[in-house]
Amino acid sequence: MQEVLLSLQHIKKDFGEGEVLSDISLDVHRGEFVTLLGASGCGKTTTLRIISGLETADEGRVLLGGRDMTDLPPEKRPVNTVFQSYALFPHMNVERNVAYGLRLRGMDKRAIDKRVREMLELVQMSEHAGRMPSQLSGGQRQRIAIARALALEPELLLLDEPLGALDLQLRRQMQVELKRLQKQLGITFIYITHDQEEAVNMSDRIAVMRAGRFEQIGTPEEIYDAPMTRYVAQFIGRSTILTGTVASVNGDTAVIEDENGRYPVDATRARLAPGETCELCVRTERMRVSRTPVSGFALPCTVKEARYAGGSVLTYVTMAGGAEAVATGEERMADAAQPGDTVYLCWNPAQAAVIGGASHGA
Amino acid sequence: MAAKRRRKRKLFSPIYLTLVLIILYLPILMVIIYSFNSGRTIGAWQGFTTSWYTRLFGNALMADALKNSLILAVLSSALAGIIGTLGAIGLTRSHFRGAGLVETVATLPMMIPELVLGMAYLALFTAVGVKLGMGALILTHTTFCIPYVFINVKSRLVGMDPALEEAARDLGASPMRVLRDITLPLIMPSVVSGMMLSAAMSLDDVVISFFVTSAETTTLPLKVYTGLRSGGTPEINALSTLMLGAIFLAVALSQLLRARSDKKLNSAQ
Amino acid sequence: MAHNGDALRRREKRRSILFTLPMALFAALLVALPLIYVLGTSLVESGQDFSLGATFTLENYRRILRADYLLVFLNSLQLAFFTTVISLLIGYPFAYCMARAGRKWRFILMMLVIIPFWTSALVRIYGWKILLQGNGLINTVLKRLGLIETSIKFLGSYGSVLLAMVYCMISFMILPCHSAVDKMDFTLVEAARDLGAPPWRAFLTVTLPLTTPGILAGCVLVFVPCVGIFYLSDIMGGGLMLIGNLIRDQLLKVRDWNFGSALSMVLVLLTAGIYAVYRKCGGKDLGVF
Numbered sequence: 067m068q069e070v071l072l073s074l075q076h077i078k079k080d081f082g083e084g085e086v087l088s089d090i091s092l093d094v095h096r097g098e099f100v101t102l103l104g105a106s107g108c109g110k111t112t113t114l115r116i117i118s119g120l121e122t123a124d125e126g127r128v129l130l131g132g133r134d135m136t137d138l139p140p141e142k143r144p145v146n147t148v149f150q151s152y153a154l155f156p157h158m159n160v161e162r163n164v165a166y167g168l169r170l171r172g173m174d175k176r177a178i179d180k181r182v183r184e185m186l187e188l189v190q191m192s193e194h195a196g197r198m199p200s201q202l203s204g205g206q207r208q209r210i211a212i213a214r215a216l217a218l219e220p221e222l223l224l225l226d227e228p229l230g231a232l233d234l235q236l237r238r239q240m241q242v243e244l245k246r247l248q249k250q251l252g253i254t255f256i257y258i259t260h261d262q263e264e265a266v267n268m269s270d271r272i273a274v275m276r277a278g279r280f281e282q283i284g285t286p287e288e289i290y291d292a293p294m295t296r297y298v299a300q301f302i303g304r305s306t307i308l309t310g311t312v313a314s315v316n317g318d319t320a321v322i323e324d325e326n327g328r329y330p331v332d333a334t335r336a337r338l339a340p341g342e343t344c345e346l347c348v349r350t351e352r353m354r355v356s357r358t359p360v361s362g363f364a365l366p367c368t369v370k371e372a373r374y375a376g377g378s379v380l381t382y383v384t385m386a387g388g389a390e391a392v393a394t395g396e397e398r399m400a401d402a403a404q405p406g407d408t409v410y411l412c413w414n415p416a417q418a419a420v421i422g423g424a425s426h427g428a
Numbered sequence: 429m430a431a432k433r434r435r436k437r438k439l440f441s442p443i444y445l446t447l448v449l450i451i452l453y454l455p456i457l458m459v460i461i462y463s464f465n466s467g468r469t470i471g472a473w474q475g476f477t478t479s480w481y482t483r484l485f486g487n488a489l490m491a492d493a494l495k496n497s498l499i500l501a502v503l504s505s506a507l508a509g510i511i512g513t514l515g516a517i518g519l520t521r522s523h524f525r526g527a528g529l530v531e532t533v534a535t536l537p538m539m540i541p542e543l544v545l546g547m548a549y550l551a552l553f554t555a556v557g558v559k560l561g562m563g564a565l566i567l568t569h570t571t572f573c574i575p576y577v578f579i580n581v582k583s584r585l586v587g588m589d590p591a592l593e594e595a596a597r598d599l600g601a602s603p604m605r606v607l608r609d610i611t612l613p614l615i616m617p618s619v620v621s622g623m624m625l626s627a628a629m630s631l632d633d634v635v636i637s638f639f640v641t642s643a644e645t646t647t648l649p650l651k652v653y654t655g656l657r658s659g660g661t662p663e664i665n666a667l668s669t670l671m672l673g674a675i676f677l678a679v680a681l682s683q684l685l686r687a688r689s690d691k692k693l694n695s696a697q
Numbered sequence: 698m699a700h701n702g703d704a705l706r707r708r709e710k711r712r713s714i715l716f717t718l719p720m721a722l723f724a725a726l727l728v729a730l731p732l733i734y735v736l737g738t739s740l741v742e743s744g745q746d747f748s749l750g751a752t753f754t755l756e757n758y759r760r761i762l763r764a765d766y767l768l769v770f771l772n773s774l775q776l777a778f779f780t781t782v783i784s785l786l787i788g789y790p791f792a793y794c795m796a797r798a799g800r801k802w803r804f805i806l807m808m809l810v811i812i813p814f815w816t817s818a819l820v821r822i823y824g825w826k827i828l829l830q831g832n833g834l835i836n837t838v839l840k841r842l843g844l845i846e847t848s849i850k851f852l853g854s855y856g857s858v859l860l861a862m863v864y865c866m867i868s869f870m871i872l873p874c875h876s877a878v879d880k881m882d883f884t885l886v887e888a889a890r891d892l893g894a895p896p897w898r899a900f901l902t903v904t905l906p907l908t909t910p911g912i913l914a915g916c917v918l919v920f921v922p923c924v925g926i927f928y929l930s931d932i933m934g935g936g937l938m939l940i941g942n943l944i945r946d947q948l949l950k951v952r953d954w955n956f957g958s959a960l961s962m963v964l965v966l967l968t969a970g971i972y973a974v975y976r977k978c979g980g981k982d983l984g985v986f
Contacts, residue, residue, distance in 0.1 A: 120594050122705065139705055140597045147598045153591035157613050166609075167599035218599065441794040445806065448791050452813050455824025455864070458834065462827060511719045518716030522709055530717055534724040536732075539972050541925020543941050544961040547948055548731035551738060551958070555746060571727040574720060603712065628815045634928065652819050656932055668820040679815050683808055 068095040071254050072117065072222055077126035079112055079278075086112050087278045090126070094222075094256060099248055101257045101265040103301070104275035110258045111150075113275075114224050117256065118147045130221065146215040147224040150231075152207045154199040160186070160210050161195040167218045185213040188247070205236050212244075216251070225257045229264065241268055262302045266290065274298045290349070292335070292419045299347035299421050306353060306391040307421075308346045312338050319415065322346065325387030327365040329411075336420040348418045353393040353411060355381050355403060360412040367391065369409055372402040383409060456672065463665035480666040490651065490667065496562065497631055497648040504569035505626035511570070512577030513619050517611065520585040535579065537572040545572065546639035553640070561642035568640050569630045576629065577622030584618035585611075617685050624682035628675050732965070739958035757959035766943070770963075773940040777923035780862040784870040784919050787863070789912065792874035793904075807875075814868035822861050822932050829857060853934040861933050862923060869922075870915035877911020878904070910979070917975045921968045940964055 072094040079087040087109045094100050102110040115121035117128060119140030127136045135143055146167075154163050164185055168178045186192045189209035199207055208228055215223055228244075229237045245268050248255050259265055265272050266286040273283040274297070282289060282298045293299035299307060310324030320333040322344050331338070331346060338344060359366070367383040372395065374380075379402045381395040393411060396402050403409050464476050484490055515534065519527050537545055549568050550560075558564055592614070596606045634649045641650065648671065655664040737747035739758070745751045760766065795806045813821060828834050829851035836848040851857050881904065889899040927941025940960065947957035 118598055120598065137704065140594075141600045141602055145598075147595070149591045149595055151589055151591050153589060153595035155592060155595075155610060166596070166601075170600040170605065214595075214599070441797065444790060445794050445798070448787065449809055452809075452864075452867070455821050455828060456813060456816065458824040458827045459820055511723060514716045515720030518713040518718075518720075522713035524710050524714055527717070530721045530724055533728050534720050536724075536728050539921065540732075540965050540968050541922065541941070543925045543927060543944055544735070544965050545731070547944065547957065547961060548735045549727075550948075551954060552731040552734045555734065555748075567727060571723055574723060578720070603709070625815075632815070632817050634819060649817060649819065652817065653928065656819060656823055664823070668817065668823065672816050672820065675815050675817075676812055679812055680808060683804075683811065687804065 068097055070094070071096040071098075071131060072256070073127075073129040074113070074117070075127045075129065077113070077116060077123045077128070079109075079116065079121070079123050085278055087116075087123070090278070090280065092273060092280065092283065094254060096254055097252050099245070099255045099257065099268060099270045101259060101269040101272045102275055103259060103262060103265040103272050105260055105301075108275040109278040110275050111226055114147070114226055114256065114258055117222070118145050118224055119143050120147075144218075144220050145222045145224060146218055146220040147226065148208075148211050148215050148228050150226045150228065152199075152211040154207055154210055154214075156199055158199075159195070160191065160197050160199070160202070163199070163210060164214045164217050166214065171218070181217055185217045188216070189213045204231050205240070208232070208240070212247075216247075216253070220253065222254050222256065225255060227258050227260070229259075237264070244268065266302070274301060291417065293347055293421050296345060296347075296421055299419070304350040304392060305347050306350065306393070308348065308389070308391075310344055310346070312340050312342045312344055315340060320344075326367075326385035326389050327387075328363070329365055330362050330415045331420060332415045332418065338420075345421045346418055347421050348413050350380070350392045351394050352417045353391065353413045355383065355393045355395045355409040356412055357403070357407075357409060359410045363410065363412045365411040366408055367411060369403045369405050369407045371405055372399065374399050381409070383411070385411075459665050460669045460672070463662060463669045465662060465665075480662045481670075484663050484666050484670075487663070489646075490663075493646045493648045493651045496565075496645055500562070500565055500569055500647060501627040501630040503566050504573050504630050505623045507566070507570040508573035508577050508626045509619055509623040512574045512622060513581050513615070515574070516578050516581035516585055516615075517607070520582055531578075535575040538575040538579075542572075542633075542635035546636045549636065550639040559642075560640055561645045564640045565637060565645065565647070568636055569633065572633075572636065573626035573629055576625045577619065580618045580622035580625070581615050584615050588614060617688075621682045621686050624678050628678050631671065631675065735958045735961055738955055739962045741955055743953055743955045745955070757956050758963075760956060761959060761963060766960075769938050769940055769943050772938065773924050776859065776862065776937075776939065777920050779859055780866055780923050781870075781916050781919045783859070783863045784867050785912065785916065788867050788870035788915065789874050792871045792911075793878050795871070796875050796878035810868055810871055810875075814872075818865050819928070819932070821864065822929060825857075825861055825864065826852065826932065853936075855937065857933045858930050858937055861929050862926070865929070866919040866923060869918040873914035873918065874908065874911045877908040877914075881907045913975060913978065917971060921971060924967060925964060 070093045072092075074090055074092045077087055077090040078085065090109075090113055092100075102113060104110050112121060116123045119135070119138060119142075123136065127134055129135065130144070155166065158166070161182055164182045165178050168181055173181075182195075183192070186195055189212055191206060191209050191213065194202065194206065194210075199210070202210065208231075211228070225244075229240050232240060241264060244255075257265075257268065266289075269286055271283060271285055272289050274281045274289065276297050282294045284292075289298060289302055293302070296307060299305055308322070308324070308326070308329070310322035310326075310329075313321045313323040313328070315321075315333060315338055318332065318334050320331045320338045322329055322331050329346075331344065336344075355369075365385060367385040370382040370384055370390075372379050372381050378397055379395040379399055381393045381403060383391050383393065385391060391411060463480055464478065515530075519531055545568075549564070552558075553560060553564055593606050593610055596610045597603070601609060632649055633647075634653050637647050637650055638653070641647065648667070652664055652667060652671075655661055655667075734747055740753055740755070741747055741751040742754045742756065761770075795803065795810070798806060826833075830836070832848070833851075835851070836845075839845045840848070885907070886899050886903050889903045890896070894902065925941055927939060927945050930937045930939060930942065944957050944960045944964070947953050947960065
């Protein structure tokens with residue numbers, strides 16, 4: 067793996083109304099695309115601001131390339147930010163906006179002009195060099211904000227929900243472009259979003275944040291297929307969470323039992339003991355409904371509703387004990403089960419994740 | 429029936445607006461018109477003349493009062509501009525103990541009757557030994573102009589996206605650079621607008637000037653006041669018309685400036 | 698353990714204090730000090746200056762409790778009250794119509810409202826004097842129309858003073874009211890109408906409550922200066938005794954500075970009190986137009 071570029075060590079921040087960040091630690095490798103994912107107020111923006119220097123942590127250290135940056139003011143850090151509101155200087159035109167950081171460095175005029183031209187070309191905004199920010203559309207302003215931040219060739223680029231204000235199509239387009247830019251330039255990106263689809267699409271690693279803490283840090287696949295907490299399981303993707311007691315353990319598999327029925331669980335990644343409570347997360351795409359009982363599974367349920375979801379049918383069922391589940395059924399509505407029908411749930415135990423608990427997970 | 433009511437309602441607004449505006453401008457028009465009245469007594473129109481204006485310009489005392497008022501307005505608005513702006517910047521982004529108190533006391537002149545301030549100045553100055561006259565006028569005018577600059581700049585600062593200053597720092601600007609490159613250019617319209625307001629207030633001030641002036645120094649509004657108390661003369665009309673013109677220009681300019689920069693700032697966010 | 702960023706924060710704080718220093722100086726020496734001096738003068742025996750060795754007394758304040766002085770205060774308050782109410786009744790509809798006018802008109806109207814506002818009050822009052830005189834325009838017109846035989850003596854009446862006051866203050870009412878109506882989300886009124894409310898009902902239950910902050914601001918901005926005014930009644934005639942006249946007389950005619958100071962202090966308390974109540978009721982910064 068590449069060297070560690072940024073290291074956040076036990077960052078704590080309190081704004082006076084309770085802790086905003088409580089013990090944040092993260093290592094970001096050079097060239098990585100890391101996303102901080104979480105709901106509003108979870109502290110992701112504060113974390114970003116502490117990295118850029120616009121905010122200082124109460125405790126903990128920020129190291130960049132081994133150097134302790136904790137007490138450095140933002141203007142002295144080789145880190146640049148793309149702000150959520152773009153923050154383009156309204157009294158300067160596009161060219162002067164992009165050139166601003168370069169002029170501060172004292173570069174000579176010709177070098178500045180060359181670099182500005184390169185940057186504008188990079189974000190495909192060359193013909194807008196003389197325009198004022200007020201004359202640009204949202205998507206265009208965003209590109210200039212990126213160009214301005216990249217002009218200084220920072221070691222680390224921070225992006226605070228940059229695509230939030232764009233409509234869906236434009237957002238998807240920009241996601242692809244940003245990813246391409248990052249790979250092309252090889253710059254380390256730290257990205258903030260609350261849109262889990264965006265995070266999964268773009269990141270090398272995702273750090274799911276909640277109430278000032280990291281719930282889980284891992285690749286999109288790890289986050290998706292092996293969530294470690296209920297929160298992470300529910301934040302990303304659609305799933306059903308089952309809670310039951312371990313009835314028996316047999317080597318690699320265990321059998322869980324609750325008022326809804328019985329089902330097997332992959333016990334390789336979790337140490338389960340009989341009598342323990344166990345939480346299981348099954349992604350909706352992995353949970354299937356069958357008209358006949360499946361061996362190993364004893365989960366009869368009644369169909370509540372079947373809804374078409376573009377390519378498959380989502381079947382909402384009520385289980386024997388009253389719990390609700392969502393499963394993926396047939397491909398067409400015509401083949402779907404009807405409300406009131408009895409169906410049986412099943413899935414591949416290797417594709418379900420045991421979450422939470424003291425003896426579970428890493 | 430409803431359509432007729434709707435039509436009547438639509439007419440209400442322009443009619444009412446025009447009516448009030450007419451009443452608002454009627455006295456002003458009177459003054460302007462009568463400044464061209466060749467008769468001495470007001471009320472009876474006796475023919476058009478600009479003689480009052482020419483007499484005004486020949487009047488040395490008038491010229492002196494005009495000079496004083498202009499110097500006073502320029503100096504106090506300039507001083508208030510600097511002090512009020514610095515104060516607004518200092519008090520907006522940071523909070524230190526005593527900040528609220530400074531703000532309250534500094535904006536007090538706006539909230540208490542000028543009469544009280546005026547007599548307070550006279551009392552204090554005579555007790556302490558400060559000479560009345562131009563110097564005292566400049567000091568006191570600056571003091572009551574500061575709140576206008578301060579509040580205007582502060583409101584502009586508070587409404588400004590803090591990310592703009594942060595972005596500048598993020599790109600490598602020291603706090604002083606941020607002030608120079610970003611903050612000042614963006615608040616300048618408010619500073620200018622506040623300064624124009626201050627100039628207008630100073631040119632118009634009667635009460636405080638009344639208490640703080642000396643026998644040798646008089647200002648234009650004071651001259652108008654004494655003139656009016658003794659019944660009013662056509663020269664006063666001419667003078668007032670001129671003052672009106674000047675203030676009209678100042679206000680129009682400041683409003684235009686405000687409107688234009690508001691547009692620039694709002695659409696960029 | 699030292700917290701991170703302490704040095705940075707301290708430097709920022711020092712900078713803020715430096716910037717605020719000039720204003721603080723002016724505030725201390727030219728606002729606080731004069732007022733404290735007046736306060737001191739009011740608490741000292743008549744004829745004495747505020748200095749060490751002067752005799753402390755509350756007599757100046759006790760004198761105010763005399764019936765005729767209290768009457769002056771009452772008159773001023775009454776005048777200010779009437780002025781405020783009339784300004785509101787005339788000014789609010791104006792502000793409302795202005796806010797609902799088209800974009801083009803709005804700018805022109807704003808200019809038209811602000812200009813008299815900044816024009817010398819003296820001048821405008823003088824204009825009224827010309828209008829209302831015995832041989833002034835209004836009397837002349839009325840006589841020509843045959844409505845009256847002899848000139849009505851407008852000047853010198855309570856009505857003329859009230860008229861002059863309203864005239865001077867109305868801009869102070871219009872601007873904040875306009876700002877409030879302008880900022881109001883008009884779709885709320887449309888929602889009310891959609892739910893079946895007639896226009897007057899929508900106005901009473903939606904527009905009025907939502908624009909109350911502007912109304913309060915306007916009332917304060919009109920009431921406070923009204924209480925302290927004195928030169929207006931001089932010019933319009935009538936010899937109406939207001940607090941302003943009283944204080945001025947004490948200072949310049951009777952030369953009882955101590956009593957004048959006491960009266961001024963009560964005036965300041967009055968206006969400060971009104972402001973405090975305004976702020977308590979959630980009032981915002983005044984003075985930005």
